[in-house]
Amino acid sequence: MTAVDDARALLTSLTDAPIVGVWSAPGRANLIGEHTDYNEGFVFPFAIAQRTAAAVALRDDDVIRVRSTFSPDAVEVSLAGLDAAIAAGGLDWAGYPLGVAWALRQAAPDAETRGVDIALASDVPVGAGLSSSAAIEGAVASALNDVWNAGLDKVALARVGRVAENDAVGAPTGIMDQMASMLGVADAATFLDCRSLDTRAVPLGFADAGLSILVTDTLVEHAHSTGGYRERRDACERGAAAFGVSSLRDLTVDDLPRAEQILDDVTFRRVRHVITENQRVLDTVAALDADGPSAIGDLLVASHASMRDDFEISVPELDLAVDTALSNGALGARMTGGGFGGAAIALIPTGLVPAATAALRAAFAASGFRAPNIFTVTPSAGARRDV
Numbered sequence: 125m126t127a128v129d130d131a132r133a134l135l136t137s138l139t140d141a142p143i144v145g146v147w148s149a150p151g152r153a154n155l156i157g158e159h160t161d162y163n164e165g166f167v168f169p170f171a172i173a174q175r176t177a178a179a180v181a182l183r184d185d186d187v188i189r190v191r192s193t194f195s196p197d198a199v200e201v202s203l204a205g206l207d208a209a210i211a212a213g214g215l216d217w218a219g220y221p222l223g224v225a226w227a228l229r230q231a232a233p234d235a236e237t238r239g240v241d242i243a244l245a246s247d248v249p250v251g252a253g254l255s256s257s258a259a260i261e262g263a264v265a266s267a268l269n270d271v272w273n274a275g276l277d278k279v280a281l282a283r284v285g286r287v288a289e290n291d292a293v294g295a296p297t298g299i300m301d302q303m304a305s306m307l308g309v310a311d312a313a314t315f316l317d318c319r320s321l322d323t324r325a326v327p328l329g330f331a332d333a334g335l336s337i338l339v340t341d342t343l344v345e346h347a348h349s350t351g352g353y354r355e356r357r358d359a360c361e362r363g364a365a366a367f368g369v370s371s372l373r374d375l376t377v378d379d380l381p382r383a384e385q386i387l388d389d390v391t392f393r394r395v396r397h398v399i400t401e402n403q404r405v406l407d408t409v410a411a412l413d414a415d416g417p418s419a420i421g422d423l424l425v426a427s428h429a430s431m432r433d434d435f436e437i438s439v440p441e442l443d444l445a446v447d448t449a450l451s452n453g454a455l456g457a458r459m460t461g462g463g464f465g466g467a468a469i470a471l472i473p474t475g476l477v478p479a480a481t482a483a484l485r486a487a488f489a490a491s492g493f494r495a496p497n498i499f500t501v502t503p504s505a506g507a508r509r510d511v
């Protein structure tokens with residue numbers, strides 16, 4: 125059963141009204157470009173095959189009712205009471221779909237809002253750094269955009285998802301995840317300029333080259349709200365302020381010698397990560413265009429070293445995952461996501477995946493680390509209507 129089938133079945137158990145359609149949106153992995161988003165820089169994520177689906181039926185009243193396979197309880201709010209419900213908070217998981225409805229109505233005031241039942245199902249792992257949150261936002265935003273005739277394009281729907289997550293759920297995230305989920309293309313990654321929101325789907329050619337992306341989820345908890353994340357953002361702001369620019373996006377590798385002169389050592393290394401990471405994203409896109417995917421391995425390795433040594437957001441489990449993948453045939457590997465835990469990715473010949481997986485399990489056991497979750501992800505299509 126796919127998420128689409130599961131959402132359909134759940135909707136049938138919820139209402140006798142006919143199904144209007146099913147929409148779905150994927151999770152994402154970030155190939156390269158870490159902690160660059162809030163510095164208005166470059167990121168390069170891809171949508172994965174795992175998706176969240178939203179099946180919709182119309183209602184005769186003005187109630188939005190949401191139900192997910194994650195929870196036995198349906199949550200319902202009247203359209204008239206939606207603003208108050210969002211302001212009151214405490215909606216738990218329902219804050220994502222109801223927050224999307226709320227944000228969509230703000231973004232498209234002429235939308236023909238009406239009561240709906242929305243049934244949600246997903247095969248995106250939650251909290252594994254694959255953005256199940258962007259998947260649920262993208263599925264619900266795509267569904268309501270059509271059902272309510274809101275007429276928003278995919279970038280506008282990504283913004284709706286971000287507003288829902290920031291202002292309704294209260295999670296201070298950038299827009300990378302939503303853009304990747306909305307705009308994904310099979311066997312391509314989305315080059316995103318976080319300042320202009322310009323995007324380009326860049327072919328990856330992994331399938332033709334026989335390459336896979338192997339994810340090692342260390343299951344080490346990462347909390348963005350901890351001081352570590354705040355400290356990194358503050359250091360970036362200090363660095364930009366010292367140069368009199370609005371964000372580190374305005375600096376390039378040519379500014380590094382001066383940065384080393386005017387910044388303290390820690391701030392300099394934080395700034396050097398962001399500046400060089402932006403350059404690595406550009407270099408990765410150029411290498412893919414010119415030479416194909418086997419040319420990007422060293423950039424992934426350099427990205428990891430920069431996060432480990434300059435930005436100091438890696439942990440021993442992530443370093444072990446990267447080193448073990450590299451010594452078992454990976455062309456490149458790096459931690460992905462915000463850091464302090466979470467997952468690492470490796471670009472590796474598909475035929476080597478079983479042996480590398482075994483080696484990773486053995487290495488984690490030998491180090492006394494918790495057994496990781498290891499699986500491949502496939503660059504896949506973005507949000508769409510399925511039924």
Ligand code: ADP
Nearest residue numbers: 192194217246250251252253254255256257260
């Ligand atoms: P992730 O890294 O997976 O995006 P987040 O904490 O950002 O982790 O988002 C996960 C949260 O999103 C879940 O705890 C839940 O509240 C909500 N969520 C994601 N997918 C679903 C779903 N299919 N049904 C209900 N809630 C979901």
Ligand code: MG
Nearest residue numbers: 255256257258
């Ligand atoms: Mg998330």
